[in-house]
Amino acid sequence: MNISVPAILVAARAHGETAVIARLMTEEHGLVAAYVAGGRGRQLRPVVIPGNSVEAEIRSKSDNQLPFARIELSTSRAAWMTEPLPAAAIGWACALTASTLAERNPYPSLYSALEALLEAICHAPSARGWLAAMVAFEAMLLRELGYGGEKPDMAADLDTQFEAFRQLHRPIRDYLLAGNPRDVMAARNALGERLKRMIE
Template structure:
């Protein structure tokens, strides 16, 4: 297997004394793992940051083997990791994408959307400029993996679940006055609505 493609780094794990296992999202081939020799060195550490764009070259003898990955720096967003809010947004986007997407399945729309949100984080002066884009990306990602969400459904279900929980506790002879027992402690309905 031989593949060369631009990619966005999603996660980096140390491996051995000097290497790193990198998972990167490519436009045509989806999430691709690879072993980077010297990935923990001073020269490569700034390049191997979640959210950075790279040109990756994956080489493996067989498809089942973890590919050796050589990288060339592309678009660096390493400077944003010094800003707490931007760093948290980048880390969240990359970790969520790495956890949700299976390997080797193309998601060109998600690649473009992730790149756009990362660019918005990079260019916006505050979180107001990119928070909405981050939420829309989360919904797009969840839709791509098969989870469907309706607008306002989360809050409505949360209230309904609380009232059902209180009613079921009352029927079973739980805490009087509409409260519930949580790990042996009584919790009032006012605490549940917070």
């Protein structure tokens, strides 16, 4: 693998003293895990935040090796990670993507939908402006992976959108995240609780 592409960083875990293993969602190559040297260092720490968009140079000598990646920030969403509801939404969207997609299978429509969802979360004045996009993204994931998932009514009122969000809980838990750690689904539960408090 030898590519230079835009990507959305959807997960990162510490590796050694200063590096991270990042999971990058790309349009043409799908989800790619890569070693980022210095990812926990002062220079890259603000970049290696799930939800950020980056320019990534990904290199490996063979397809069987974990690639190395050099990343540069293109869009930071770190400011919204200090706001409880946007942070919960960004965290859930990234965790869901990182936990459900097989690596290196391209899903260009999901890449575009995730980018649009993250932009909506960060720029809409409230969840009224992005909840329908969240439901649409979850339903698209279900469809892309063969589990159905009806397209939501994007013009529905907030109560209807929240009910659609609630109805997707079981298929996501039982199909998309079957066998995954409980903390992944806990991220959706936390988002649901924050949305419920906002609506009530």
